Amino acid sequence: MRKLFSEFKEFAVKGNMIDIAIGVIIGTAFNKVVDVLVKEIFLPPLSFLTDGVNWSNKKWVIREAVTTDGVSYPEEIAIGYGKFIEATVDFVIIGFTVFLVVKVMNRIRNRSEDPKDQTEVTPKNIQLLDAMVQKMDQQISLLEKMAKKD
Numbered sequence: 001m002r003k004l005f006s007e008f009k010e011f012a013v014k015g016n017m018i019d020i021a022i023g024v025i026i027g028t029a030f031n032k033v034v035d036v037l038v039k040e041i042f043l044p045p046l047s048f049l050t051d052g053v054n055w056s057n058k059k060w061v062i063r064e065a066v067t068t069d070g071v072s073y074p075e076e077i078a079i080g081y082g083k084f085i086e087a088t089v090d091f092v093i094i095g096f097t098v099f100l101v102v103k104v105m106n107r108i109r110n111r112s113e114d115p116k117d118q119t120e121v122t123p124k125n126i127q128l129l130d131a132m133v134q135k136m137d138q139q140i141s142l143l144e145k146m147a148k149k150d
Contacts, residue, residue, distance in 0.1 A: 034097070038090050046089075058082030 011017060047053050059078040112121065 034090055034094050038086060038093060042089055055082040055085050
């Protein structure tokens, strides 16, 4: 039990738990934005192009809620393809937005990890690794020169 608590403490302290919590909070807020974006921005023009169709109410009715010959079907059975269309539009918008955000973040990260690019601050560990690579290149060239002399 002590080992489990120790592992959990290490997990929480290293920031993984905080990163997950931040991701969940941002994801929840992002979901609200995408929901409004789909319902208020994208679906109205789609509805206009399709002669005012309200997509969320579109469905294919398999069985009506009726009573015939003494047999009662109290609930309608229907396939709500309109909600599927809305969910698909949501998915496409979320996917494209996440793609753009990741693309921008990768570009910023790549610039910050390039020690020769002075427009971004390079992290200390990348600077140290670059210095080590330069020293190793110098040592290799010195060893090659010494090998040629022999």
